[in-house]
Amino acid sequence: MIPIDLDINMLRCFKEVAETGSFTRAGNNIGLTQAGVSIKIRRLEERLSAKVFNRTSKNISLTPEGEILLDYASRILSVHDEAVSRLTQPEATxxxxxxxxxxxxxxxxxxxxxxxxxxxxxxxxxxxxxxxxxxxxxxxxxxxxxxxxxxxxxxxxxxxxxxxxxxxxxxxxxxxxxxxxxxxxxxxxxxxxxxxxxxxxxxxxxxxxxxxxxxxxxxxxxxxxxxxxxxxxxxxxxxxxxxxxxxxxxxxxxxxxxxxxxxxxxxxxxxxxxxxxxxxxxxxxxxxxxxxxxxxxx
Missing domain, CATH: 3.40.190.290 (D-Maltodextrin-Binding Protein; domain 2)
Structure with a gap:
């Protein structure tokens, strides 16, 4: 079975949408347009072969699969950001x-x-x-x-x-x-x-x-x-x-x-x-x- 790689930027975009409940607000937070956010979420869903958001004209909510992914995404991003910070920031003493x-x-x-x-x-x-x-x-x-x-x-x-x-x-x-x-x-x-x-x-x-x-x-x-x-x-x-x-x-x-x-x-x-x-x-x-x-x- 070919492994599926989850792009960090996709996960960050997904997490922002989940927390803000808005593609527009999520885009503002991470420097993307609403269309750019939509593209990343669509590619994430295609990669996972699973729908992560229920979308209506009035609101956005997580699917059961999205709830599971949010927990993993939060942990992955936390460890990722910690590693980047540790290796790129000046050593504090x-x-x-x-x-x-x-x-x-x-x-x-x-x-x-x-x-x-x-x-x-x-x-x-x-x-x-x-x-x-x-x-x-x-x-x-x-x-x-x-x-x-x-x-x-x-x-x-x-x-x-x-x-x-x-x-x-x-x-x-x-x-x-x-x-x-x-x-x-x-x-x-x-x-x-x-x-x-x-x-x-x-x-x-x-x-x-x-x-x-x-x-x-x-x-x-x-x-x-x-x-x-x-x-x-x-x-x-x-x-x-x-x-x-x-x-x-x-x-x-x-x-x-x-x-x-x-x-x-x-x-x-x-x-x-x-x-x-x-x-x-x-x-x-x-x-x-x-x-x-x-x-x-x-």
Whole structure:
């Protein structure tokens, strides 16, 4: 049997169409016309002897074969891009001191840092992981080269990395009714989540009491999982044993939460800039298509 070779450009084009749901937007992202995208998708389908998209006048959706291919295409492109980057970019060397708030992509972060170490083995990472309010004083004293924290943790110039929705969360076995006084499991002041939770409840004249104060996301997650109370967390911090509070509870709406990068633009740091470029690429490849599991959403 003659082997079938899948062209990298075809796979990249396919992945863009799958993620954007549009031949036009996909073409804009990778520098092709709509017609050029159509040609690549048609050739991909011919090569595989399988249809990867269902197309109507109003929308585009993946076929079962397309769903299978998307998983493989994402992995192939990730390894391909990592190899090209490793062999073509200047070798980065040195120490990098990073501060990451502890609810920054907890499920993805270990793999993300591991891939960076493999790609840049001569970079020594020192990672500090805690609440943003604890990291920023270290940054201001020059003890950290960069920090990822909540945008509202500092009034200075920042670069927004990710915006995630904030959810009212409860333990998975919590009953779908509100007690007269709402128990809360929150971070200590001056945490933004604490402020949003308490002030939004006061606006709708609901009584509340803080039954648990945790200094880490893991502590808040454990309290919620145990059914101690309600909390406010970003989507990336949801995990098994927790769910979004049911809509019938009519809890106040919460805003989007912006995670930002804090750096000293006046100081040159080549290793820092390499890490930032890597992190942005990882977020573009992974976060834009990440959705929470059904168990997390309740």
């Amino acid at each position: 040195g120490r990098l001191r990073i501060g990451l708030m502890d609810y920054f992509l907890p499920e993805l972060l270990p793999g993300l840092l591991s891939r960076f170490r493999k790609q840049y083995p001569n970079v020594h990472l020192e990672v500090h992981n805690e609440l943003g309010t604890g990291l920023l004083p270290l940054f201001e004293r020059g003890e950290l080269d960069l920090v990822v924290a909540g945008k509202d943790d500092c009034q200075g110039s920042t670069r927004v990395f990710i915006q995630e929705p904030l959810f009212w969360v409860v333990g998975k076995d919590t009953n779908a009714f509100l007690p007269e006084t709402i128990p809360l499991a929150l971070f200590p002041s001056p945490c933004l989540f604490r402020k949003l939770a308490t002030e939004s409840l006061e606006k709708i004249h609901r009584k509340w009491e803080i039954v648990y104060t945790g200094n880490s996301t893991a502590g808040i997650q454990a309290a919620v999982q145990a059914g101690m109370g309600f909390s406010v967390l970003p989507r990336g911090a949801l995990k098994d044993g927790m769910k979004k509070a049911p809509a019938q509870l009519e809890l106040p709406e919460l805003p989007m939460y912006a995670m930002a990068l804090f750096i000293d633009e006046q100081k040159r740091n080549d290793v820092r800039d390499v890490f930032i470029t890597y992190l942005e690429a990882e977020l573009n490849n992974r976060i834009l298509i990440r959705t929470p599991s059904s168990g997390n959403l309740g």
